[in-house]
Amino acid sequence: MPRLLIVHHTPSPAMDTMLRAVLDGTSADGLSAVHVQTSAALSTTATDVLTVDGLILGTPANLGSMSGALKHFFDTIYYPCLVETVGRPFGLYLHGTNDVDGALVDITKITTGLRWRLTQEPIRVSGPPTTDDLESCWELGAAVAAGLMR
Numbered sequence: 202m203p204r205l206l207i208v209h210h211t212p213s214p215a216m217d218t219m220l221r222a223v224l225d226g227t228s229a230d231g232l233s234a235v236h237v238q239t240s241a242a243l244s245t246t247a248t249d250v251l252t253v254d255g256l257i258l259g260t261p262a263n264l265g266s267m268s269g270a271l272k273h274f275f276d277t278i279y280y281p282c283l284v285e286t287v288g289r290p291f292g293l294y295l296h297g298t299n300d301v302d303g304a305l306v307d308i309t310k311i312t313t314g315l316r317w318r319l320t321q322e323p324i325r326v327s328g329p330p331t332t333d334d335l336e337s338c339w340e341l342g343a344a345v346a347a348g349l350m351r
């Protein structure tokens with residue numbers, strides 16, 4: 202059974218709404234064969250990453266980059282996962298008040314180092330998530346999960 206891990210930092214209701222939309226998407230019709238877990242970025246271990254087939258990362262923009270929590274996740278798993286997770290497919294959603302560009306750049310640098318494979322356009326939301334934003338989150342979850350079934 203393919204395994205998908207959603208590693209997220211969810212400090213507010215807006216981001217909780219996005220996480221739930223992503224999670225809903227992963228359980229769309231036809232995707233029941235994918236085993237999906239969520240994991241708070243601050244407590245995710247290298248073993249959690251080594252034992253899954255794909256990931257979705259979710260973070261707020263903080264001080265022009267990703268959250269400290271997602272940075273901690275990468276600090277924790279980088280070297281233990283560097284060899285074994287080459288080519289891992291992943292998706293990404295970002296939320297900020299007005300600018301998530303720095304977070305996206307920094308995540309891209311680290312995931313390029315890990316040689317992970319971004320399979321969907323990152324979801325970038327500024328301000329309160331709209332219905333369209335949540336639909337995009339749902340589609341992200343569904344698309345990444347569907348990709349693991351191929």
Ligand SMILES: Cc1cc2nc3c(=O)[nH]c(=O)nc-3n(C[C@H](O)[C@H](O)[C@H](O)COP(=O)(O)O)c2cc1C
Nearest residue numbers: 213214215261262263264265296297298299300301
């Ligand atoms: C310390 C701190 C730094 C932040 N830095 C940024 C930032 O650089 N860019 C941005 O767009 N939003 C920034 N934000 C806003 C957060 O991204 C936002 O609070 C988070 O996505 C949750 O959204 P909400 O507060 O609207 O619920 C920052 C928030 C905090 C607390």
